[in-house]
Amino acid sequence: MELAGRLWNHVPGMLAALAEAGSTWPKIDVGEMGNLMAYLQAHPARDPAPDFSKGRLLLLRKGCLKCHSLAREGGRGEPDLAEPRADYESAAAWAAAMWAHTPGMAAMAITKGIPYPRFSGDEMGNLVGFLKHAAATAPRRRTQTAPSQ
Numbered sequence: 695m696e697l698a699g700r701l702w703n704h705v706p707g708m709l710a711a712l713a714e715a716g717s718t719w720p721k722i723d724v725g726e727m728g729n730l731m732a733y734l735q736a737h738p739a740r741d742p743a744p745d746f747s748k749g750r751l752l753l754l755r756k757g758c759l760k761c762h763s764l765a766r767e768g769g770r771g772e773p774d775l776a777e778p779r780a781d782y783e784s785a786a787a788w789a790a791a792m793w794a795h796t797p798g799m800a801a802m803a804i805t806k807g808i809p810y811p812r813f814s815g816d817e818m819g820n821l822v823g824f825l826k827h828a829a830a831t832a833p834r835r836r837t838q839t840a841p842s843q
C-alpha cells in the first residue's frame with residue numbers, strides 16, 4: 695500500500711510530462727501491477743493492519759469527500775466510496791485501479807481548484823483499510839448495483 699501511495703503521488707507530474715510529449719497514459723493491469731510491485735520490492739503482505747480511525751481522518755484530510763460520497767454523505771461524485779469494491783482487497787488491485795483513474799481525478803481537481811492529495815508511509819494502507827471496513831458495514835440501498843470491476 696505504501697507503493698500505491700507513491701504511485702498516486704506520481705500522477706500529476708507524469709500527466710504533464712506525457713501531455714508535453716504527446717503520449718497517452720500507460721495502461722497497467724492488476725497482474726502487471728503485482729509484478730511491478732514485486733520488482734520494486736513492495737511487500738503488500740507485510741502491510742501493517744490498518745488503523746480505521748486514522749483511515750477515516752485521512753478520508754477527510756485528503757479531500758476525497760470533496761468529490762466522492764461515503765454511504766451517500768459528502769460529495770456527489772461517483773463512485774460512492776462505501777460501495778464494496780474488489781480493488782479494496784489487495785494493494786496491487788487498488789494501485790491498478792487508482793493508476794487507471796487518477797488522470798481523471800487529477801484533471802477534475804485542476805478544474806475544480808481542489809488540491810490533489812499526496813500520500814506517505816502507511817497513510818494509503820489506513821485509508822483503504824477504512825474504506826474496505828466502511829464498505830462491509832455501510833447500509834446500502836437495495837436497488838443499487840455494485841460497481842463492476
Ligand code: HEC
Pocket residue numbers: 756757758759760761762771772773775791792794795796797798799800802803804806808811843
Ligand atoms: C477532484 C475530485 C476528486 C478527488 C479529490 C478524489 N476523486 Fe476519486 N474520482 C474522481 C473522478 C472524476 C473519478 C472518475 C475518474 C475516472 O473514471 O477516470 C474518480 C474515481 C475514483 C474511484 C473509482 C475508480 C474505479 O475503478 O472506477 C475511486 C475508488 C476513487 N476515485 C477513490 C478516491 C479516493 C480514495 C480519494 C481520496 C484520496 C479520491 N478518490 C479523491 C474525482 C475525485
